[in-house]
Amino acid sequence: MKKGIFSRNYPSSPRSSVKREIFQSSALLALIVVAVFSVFLSTILYYSEISKAQAVINRTNRAVTFSLKAYFTEIINTIKVLDENKEVRDAMSLGNEARQRIRDEYRSFSNANSHITYLYSGYKNGLMLINDYTLPAGFDPTSRPWYQAAMAIKPETSIGLPYRDISTQEWLVSTSRALKNSAGEYGGVVSIDCSFEQISQLIAQPEEYKTEYSFVMDRSGNMVIHPDPALMGKSLQKMAESIRSANQGDFTYQVNNVTHLAHYNRVASTGWTVVTLVDKSEILRPIITKMLLLVGLIGVMAVLLGFVQGVLLSRRLSQPLVELGRKIKATIAGEVEGVAAYVYPNNEIGIMAREIGQLAEKALIAKTQELQASEEIYKSILMASPDDITIADLAGRIIMFSDAAPEMFGYSPEEGVGMLIMDFIHPEDHARARANIVKLLQDNHTGPNEYRAIRKDGRCFDIEVKNALIRDRQGNPYRMVLIIRDITSRKQTEQQIQLLVQQLELERDLAQRNSLTDSLTGLPNRRFFDNALRAEFSRHQRSGSQLSLIMLDVDHFKKYNDHYGHPAGDDCLRQIAQTLKAVVERESDFIARYGGEEFVVILADTSLQGALALAARISKAVSKLALAHARSDVSDFVTISLGIATAADHVLNDGSQLVSLADQGMYQAKMKGRNRCEVMPPPS
Structure with a gap:
């Protein structure tokens, strides 16, 4: 292996000591600087960090307070709006249609406000109006906490009552208000439930400290909202006493023998107290760490100053350091061969320079090989993807x-x-x-x-x-x-799925329409008629308007089928259905096939005289069809018998009585010779 510029043979033991030359003049100065600056800066840092932590707690507490105030102001305003609704107050004395309107209004409020989990009203007679919720058997609203809380403080609004749902056992926060009906009596309670988890998120503001958390107490010191559901409803009297003695909202409090910095604010609209706590030890740990770091930095600075002083006293010790840096840079840049050799002094710095140079050469070679290997790995991954x-x-x-x-x-x-x-x-x-x-x-x-x-x-x-x-x-x-x-x-797969879903929805709508329509005549069927009659009779009971009903039947229709065949009979019924559509012109009137050869017409806001006039027009129009009926003993053509009944002055109790009267009238028309109309008055 080729030798580097740092690989000459030198004595391993220095003849002189840099430490002895520098330490004597710098040690005392370094010691004094470390002591003075450490005490001064540590004191400033401590009070600065404590002040910063208190500001963070205050900011979090204000944010939670503002969020809760805005959240419950909206809920309280919604409760007040519902309290002003006459139908909500008098729901006990109203019919099913009015109660359904109340449920629809509850649904509208719930859809418009994501804060509402459940919106409902309960009444002293056991009536419960709620949307999209199945009540358990034997449910009594007057026994529920929200009902009792609202009745206990009427006419004020009960705000933020935590309780468990009777079915799911989930924690809910209820805001409720007693309802005074038109008779001036308190007969019910309207309430809005909010999700405990949703409200918990309001108090879970972004924290700078891991141990920072907020909770809410009522005026009595009971826990209203807490991140831990197990503490809901628990009393914290010591906390309430600490708050009363707090200075401008700041105080300290011990939880399980752990000291916390705390701040509180009050929510005026609810009377709640919002408290934010942080473990003081979490605040002190970074302060101590920073103090130690400062002490270390100041110590290093002081030592460096001492060494600078030593270098100024002996400049001959600076040149080796300069040469060491220059040669390390040359090694990193790959310019070792062109660098002139420098003879280092035989002391600690000289030995350190030689050893660092040799380590730098080895490290540079190893790093280059490592980078080349990493580059090949990344390139393989990149190209194989x-x-x-x-x-x-x-x-x-x-x-x-x-x-x-x-x-x-x-x-x-x-x-x-x-x-x-x-x-x-x-x-x-x-x-x-x-x-x-x-x-x-x-x-x-x-x-x-x-x-x-x-x-x-x-x-x-x-x-x-x-x-x-x-x-x-x-x-x-x-x-x-x-x-x-x-x-x-x-x-493409997603589009195919979407088309399939659309097709299924079309088929579902078609099936739903077919379930309410008579397939032969295209008129509404018996099921559709029953629903329409209930709605019209309920409106008649509320408004007091007259409601008439005509029931008609094709005379000797069985003989017609036997003589002409069932296809001809079906065509006869279709023509009569079309005739009814042409004669009964008002949009408010309702025509349906009641069954077999029977048809029925509901006439809203129509007196007996109006019903008789329309029945005459219907009978005349059917006669004009001139449908031959060779087997009839009434006429040579198809005829009909009609029965009429009218509900007025609240004599009848439900729509089925009206249908029964019209059916009796039609039966009398048949008994009196058919092809005629008979009226069946209500019982006196």
């Missing part, structure tokens, strides 16, 4: 292509180097791509991002791009790495 790995400068100009790029884009590595990233992206996606590069540089947004790419032959395909930055030793970015994957097949 099925994804394209491209390196570009910050302007977007490509510096290096991987082996996957030619197959993906159609450009050779020689063609790709020097091109811009945007040359490979569809022009319509350029603005989004540039915005994502800006986000990468500013916020280190690495993706993945999806774009439409363009091959060399002009064909488009879909790609997914993940980004990363290469930084220098100072942390400044100077290169971009783009990992590009062809996702064309995946996108």
Whole structure:
């Protein structure tokens, strides 16, 4: 092996001691500087760090207080709005339609406000109105904590009551208010539940200290919100006493014999106290570390000053150090052969210089070999990846292509180097791509991002791009790495799935429509009729308006089927259905096939006289069809019998009674010879 410039033979033991020459003049000065500056700077550092920690605690506490105030102000305002709703207050005396409107309003509020977990109202008669929640059997709202809390402080609002859900046992925070009905009595409670986890996130502000946390107490010192659910509802009387004696919100408090720095604020709208704690030992540890570091730095500085003084006293000791640095630089730069040999003094510095030089040569060779091996490994990984790995400068100009790029884009590595990233992206996606590069540089947004790419032959395909930055030793970015994957097949699969989902939704809607429609006549079927009658009868009960119903039946329809056949019978029913659609013109009226050859017409806001007039027009229109009926003993043509009933003055209790009366009227029309209309009055 060739000898380096540091490899001459020298005596291993120095004839003179640099330590003896320098230490005598510098030791006393160094000792004094270390002691004075250490005490002075350590004191300043201690009080500075304690003040900074208190400021951090105060800032976190104010942020939590503000968040809770804003959060519950919105919830309280929503409660007040619902309290002013007459239907919500009088829900016990309202019908199903009004209660459904209340549930719909609850759903609207819940959808509009992500803070609301459950919105509901409970009443003293056991009624519970809540949306998207299944109540357990035997549920009694008056026994629940939120109901009792609101009733206990009426007419004030109960805010922030923590309790467990009766079904899921999850922790919820309830805000509730007693409802006064139109009779002036408190008969119910409207309440909004918020997720404990969501509120816990409000108090989980970004902390600078690991042991920093916040919690909330009520006026009695009971825990309302705490990161640990096990402490919910627990009383902290000692904490309340410490808060009362605190100076401007700052105080110290011991938890399990551990001293904490603390700060508190009050939330005026709820009467809560927000407390933020930090373990004092966590604050002291970095202070002690910094103190030791300062002492060490000051000591080093003092020692250096002492050595400088020694160097000034003996300049002959400085030249070896200069030569040592020059020769180490030459070794690193690979210029060893052209450097003139320097004879070092036979002392500690001379021996150290020779040994460091020899170590530098060995380290440089080992480092070069290590870098070459690493470069080969990285290059193998880069070229073996099925994804394209491209390196570009910050302007977007490509510096290096991987082996996957030619197959993906159609450009050779020689063609790709020097091109811009945007040359490979569809022009319509350029603005989004540039915005994502800006986000990468500013916020280190690495993706993945999806774009439409363009091959060399002009064909488009879909790609997914993940980004990363290469930084220098100072942390400044100077290169971009783009990992590009062809996702064309995946996108096609996603589109096929989306089309399949759309087809399934269309089929579902068609099935739902068919379930409510008579397939023969196209009219609403019996199921649809029952729902419509319930809604109209409920409206009749609320408004007091008259509601009429016509039921009609084809005379001797069985004989018609037996004589002309079932296809002709089906056609007869279809023509009668079309006739009904033509005669019954009002949008508010409802026609349905009741069953077999029976049809029914619901006439909203229609008196008995109006129903009789419409029945006459229907009978006349059916006669004009002139459908031959050779087996009828009433007429040579198809005829119908009609029955009419009218609900007025709240005599009837439900829609089924109205249907029964109309059916009896139709039966009387048949008994009296058919092809006529009969009215069945309600019972007196």
